[in-house]
Amino acid sequence: MELLNSIWDLAKKDIKRIVLPEGEERRTIEAARKIKDLGLAHPILIGNKEKIIHEIKSLNLEFEDIEIIDSNTSRNIDKYVDKFYELRKNKGVTIEKAKQIVKDPMYFATVMLKCNDADGLVSGAVHTTGDLLRPGLQVVKAAKGASVVSSFFIMGVPTSNYGEEGMLLFADCAVNPNPSYEQLAEIAITTADTAKKVCKIEPRVAMLSFSTMGSADHDTVEKVRMATELAKKLRPDLLIDGEMQLDAAIVESVAKQKAPNSNIAGKANILIFPDLQSGNIGYKLVQRFANAEAVGPICQGFDKPINDLSRGCSVEDIINVVAVTAVQAQNN
Known part of the structure; x- marks a missing residue:
């Protein structure tokens, strides 16, 4: 698709940090390697580091230049817990509950985005749309002037x-x-x-x-x-x-x-x-x-780029959605 070629070209002009909270998932790992090689974005994998490394080895991939963050041991966990607590304390979330929630890779990645430690987020190879929207609406929230995502x-x-x-x-x-x-x-x-x-x-x-x-x-x-x-x-x-x-x-x-x-x-x-x-x-x-290429779903209306995938997505689908997310981040 000619449009995708132009989106790839735009993504390469200003490399953005795209966080992938399904970092233990095989397709996501393969996509991250290709995204880095193509120069479309700086991918960040979130998950249990041992599990991610095990999958990387089974795929015979080189990953020294790709960032991997374990949400359980991250040096930023206290900062993210404090941020989530401030955002949700009026909803009854205690600091203890915030510590438990933020260790979940989906929430960790979303708070990471809120704190400007990433420019965009892509998920959905394993999680449902609801799993993506819930932390997105709780943490990143809708863009100014938007009434609907x-x-x-x-x-x-x-x-x-x-x-x-x-x-x-x-x-x-x-x-x-x-x-x-x-x-x-x-x-x-x-x-x-x-x-x-x-x-x-x-x-x-x-x-x-x-x-x-x-x-x-x-x-x-x-x-x-x-x-x-x-x-x-x-x-x-x-x-x-x-x-x-x-x-x-x-x-x-x-x-x-x-x-x-x-x-x-x-x-x-x-x-x-x-x-x-x-x-x-x-x-x-x-x-x-029609054997059409379907890229998305691409979300709009969030304050920062958050995008979904079909659970039946291919490696190429992940790459394309990350490229779109990177261009959205450039315009954010």
Whole structure:
């Protein structure tokens, strides 16, 4: 995917420290070695040092130049415990409880990010999205002005002409089960801004539905209409339109029939799904049936870059998400 090549090039220009809390996991170890060799980031593995070294030896890899931190023995553990306690004491967390929680690699890595000892975080090869979001929201928290954390996938089909030369952004496919119309508007705006900053493309956002410009009426359609109106009102500088069906959004011949007055229809490069079910199903269908490359889910709305992986991810998936995270960190 041409877009990934450009993201890799951007990542290499300003090397960022990306913490990987699943440091004992085999794919993560392999990815860390390649990330370092490619010059995409400075990877930091978190976990039991003996277990990590055992896996490294079994893979016959050289790791002298890659940072490994044991969350149980780190010299920064007291600093991180104090930080977590300050952040969560109003929620009933005691200093003793903080010591127990912060030794968990997921929490350790998140506090590390909060303390600016890392620039970004990538997890999900073993942990669920909830395992990632929970410490993220408790410790790093949402960015200023953001009311919702969401996600998107970069979907690429090299043989396709849809979207941006075969590349489309799908949102939200991993975080919000049933966003309100206000949240849906914010997801559209945030994804458009991320597309500009990270993907370096001019966003053309389609708000998806089973209706195109009033062809059907239903509460779920009305939500998309209201979200579209709000997004346009909040950000008139962005190209956002809807509601529209998928074919009207990306196929110009269909767009001419269904939405002839839209400057987005047939040309969309960002697809905003009305809920998590449709978004998750949609990205997996395209990934499997079209043999698409799916990079993500990439999170947005956190104060610092925190990104998720599918538990079925490959080494290459981890590398790509780390590269995106590094570019997000450059723009943070």
